[in-house]
Amino acid sequence: MSRTQFRRLAHEALAASADLAGFTLVSAWAGNFSANDLPVMGVATPRERGRPGTLASFEREVLLQVVIKRLGGTEIEDQLDRDAEAIEAAVMGAFGTERITLTPEEVTTTLNGEGEAVIGTAVISFTLQYLNPLRR
Numbered sequence: 001m002s003r004t005q006f007r008r009l010a011h012e013a014l015a016a017s018a019d020l021a022g023f024t025l026v027s028a029w030a031g032n033f034s035a036n037d038l039p040v041m042g043v044a045t046p047r048e049r050g051r052p053g054t055l056a057s058f059e060r061e062v063l064l065q066v067v068i069k070r071l072g073g074t075e076i077e078d079q080l081d082r083d084a085e086a087i088e089a090a091v092m093g094a095f096g097t098e099r100i101t102l103t104p105e106e107v108t109t110t111l112n113g114e115g116e117a118v119i120g121t122a123v124i125s126f127t128l129q130y131l132n133p134l135r136r
Contacts, residue, residue: 001100007027009098010064011025014091016090019082019089022039025040025042027043038069038119040069040070041069042067059129059131064091064125064126065123067124072111076111076118088124095128101129102126104126
């Protein structure tokens with residue numbers, strides 16, 4: 001599989017999740033969003049590493065991230081935690097169905113309350129590992 005296919009699989013799983021209904025899915029993270037655009041969610045594969053595997057292939061490790069932004073109030077961190085759990089369940093389920101090894105690595109959250117409203121951001125990170133044949 002390729003990074004494109006990994007992003008597509010994650011995107012489809014997130015779009016199908018009833019727990020994440022109401023999010024606008026974006027294919028590329030485009031920086032700033034206004035409060036009217038929220039909630040938004042995007043999928044990215046910002047890093048891929050390789051290392052020797054076998055004589056005919058090498059191991060690849062891909063960082064897959066789901067990033068969400070939403071408006072919130074005093075309970076925004078709790079909502080971001082619920083969102084992260086729903087994202088993990090959707091993505092892990094979809095990749096498990098395809099028999100792709102996926103490990104949840106990290107959830108980070110940040111809050112920005114400098115404007116008129118509090119905006120919460122969560123980044124849910126997964127690591128994918130697979131063998132890629134050597135090209136000759």
